[in-house]
Amino acid sequence: MAGVGKTADIGWRKARRRRNIGADPASQGTRTMHNLTPLSGLFGGALIGLAASMLMLLTGRLAGVSGIAGGLLSSGSDKAFSGKALSDKTWRIAFITGLIAAALIVPLFGGPSAARPASANLVLFAIAGLLVGFGSRMGNGCTSGHGVCGFARLSARSIIATIVFMGVAVATVAIVRHGFGG
Amino acid sequence: MPLVLASFACGLVFGIGLLISGMTEPQKVLGFLDIFGAWDATLAFVMAGAVAVASAGFALARRSRAPLLASSFSWPSRSDIDAPLVIGSALFGIGWGLAGICPGPALVNLAGLSAPIIVFVIAMALGMFGYELWQRRSVATRPPPGAAIATRSDG
Numbered sequence: 001m002a003g004v005g006k007t008a009d010i011g012w013r014k015a016r017r018r019r020n021i022g023a024d025p026a027s028q029g030t031r032t033m034h035n036l037t038p039l040s041g042l043f044g045g046a047l048i049g050l051a052a053s054m055l056m057l058l059t060g061r062l063a064g065v066s067g068i069a070g071g072l073l074s075s076g077s078d079k080a081f082s083g084k085a086l087s088d089k090t091w092r093i094a095f096i097t098g099l100i101a102a103a104l105i106v107p108l109f110g111g112p113s114a115a116r117p118a119s120a121n122l123v124l125f126a127i128a129g130l131l132v133g134f135g136s137r138m139g140n141g142c143t144s145g146h147g148v149c150g151f152a153r154l155s156a157r158s159i160i161a162t163i164v165f166m167g168v169a170v171a172t173v174a175i176v177r178h179g180f181g182g
Numbered sequence: 183m184p185l186v187l188a189s190f191a192c193g194l195v196f197g198i199g200l201l202i203s204g205m206t207e208p209q210k211v212l213g214f215l216d217i218f219g220a221w222d223a224t225l226a227f228v229m230a231g232a233v234a235v236a237s238a239g240f241a242l243a244r245r246s247r248a249p250l251l252a253s254s255f256s257w258p259s260r261s262d263i264d265a266p267l268v269i270g271s272a273l274f275g276i277g278w279g280l281a282g283i284c285p286g287p288a289l290v291n292l293a294g295l296s297a298p299i300i301v302f303v304i305a306m307a308l309g310m311f312g313y314e315l316w317q318r319r320s321v322a323t324r325p326p327p328g329a330a331i332a333t334r335s336d337g
Binding site for chain 2: 035036037038040041042043044045046047048049050051052053054055056057058059060061062063064065066067069070073074087090091092094095096097098099100101102103104105106111112113114115116117118119122124125126127128129130131132133134135136137138139140141142143144145146147148149150151152153155156157158160161162164165166167168169170171172173174176177178180
C-alpha cells in the first residue's frame with residue numbers, strides 16, 4: 001500500500017513540475033499533496049488585481065464575480081428599458097466569457113488547465129454550489145468582490161464579510177476533515 | 183463594442199491570474215482553509231498580490247474624473263454592517279469550505295467540462311436566482327418606506 005502511494009506521489013510531482021502548478025490528476029487521496037507556491041501565488045494574484053484595476057479604470061465596474069454573475073440572473077425590474085438592460089447583460093457575459101477563455105488559452109502556453117475534481121460526490125458539489133450562490137448574493141459579494149476589491153478599498157463591510165466567510169470556511173473544513181465538534 | 187471587448191479582456195486577465203495562482207484548484211484552496219492539517223498558505227500570497235495591485239489601480243481611478251469607456255464609476259455605496267451581510271457571508275463560507283470553489287474559479291473551471299464543476303455552477307446559479315426570488319417576494323410583501331432602491335452590490 002505504501003509502495004503504491006509512493007509511486008502515485010512521484011507521478012504527481014512529475015506532472016506538477018511539467019504543468020508548473022496546481023494540477024492534480026486525481027484529486028482523490030491528494031489530501032497531503034499541496035505545497036506552498038508563493039511566487040506563482042503572488043504573480044497570479046497581481047494579475048487578478050490588475051484585472052480588477054482595469055475593469056474599474058475602463059468600465060467603472062467592480063470586479064466581483066458573484067455580483068457580475070448575479071446581475072445576469074436578476075431580471076432588474078428597475079432598469080426595464082431594454083437597450084440599457086441589454087448592454088448591462090452584455091458586459092457581464094463578456095467578462096464571464098473571458099474567465100472561461102482563460103482556461104482554454106493558458107494550457108496552450110504550458111500553464112495549468114481547468115481543474116477536474118473527482119466526481120465521487122456530486123450531491124456535495126450541488127449543496128456547496130447552492131450555498132455559494134445564495135450566500136454570495138445575500139452577503140453582496142464573494143472572494144473577489146469582498147476579499148480582493150473590498151480590502152483594496154478598505155471597506156469595513158467587505159473586511160467583516162471576508163473575516164466571516166474565511167472563518168466559517170476554516171471551521172467547515174475542520175469539521176469535514178478532522179471531525180471537530182462532531 | 184469597446185465596452186464588451188474591455189470586459190472580455192478583464193475577465194481573461196482575471197482568469198489567467200486565477201489559474202496561475204493555483205486558486206482554480208479546489209484542493210489548493212482547501213489546503214489553505216485546512217489550518218489544522220498540512221496548511222498551504224498560498225492563498226494569502228494571492229490575496230496580498232491582488233490587493234496590492236488593486237489598491238494602486240483603485241487609487242488611480244479615484245483620481246480620474248470618469249472611466250475610459252463609461253460615464254461614471256460605480257463604487258459600492260454602502261458602509262453599514264447588517265445581518266444579511268454576515269449571514270450571507272457565513273452561508274457562502276460553508277459552501278466554499280465544502281467544495282473549495284468560489285464563483286470565479288467555478289466559472290474558469292467550466293472550461294474543463296467536468297461533472298462536479300457543471301453541477302456546482304448550475305447549483306450556484308440556482309442559489310443566486312433563488313435569492314433574487316426570495317428578496318423580490320419579501321420586498322413585495324412589505325414595501326420599505328422611503329428606502330426604495332437599496333444599492334445592490336459590493337462585488
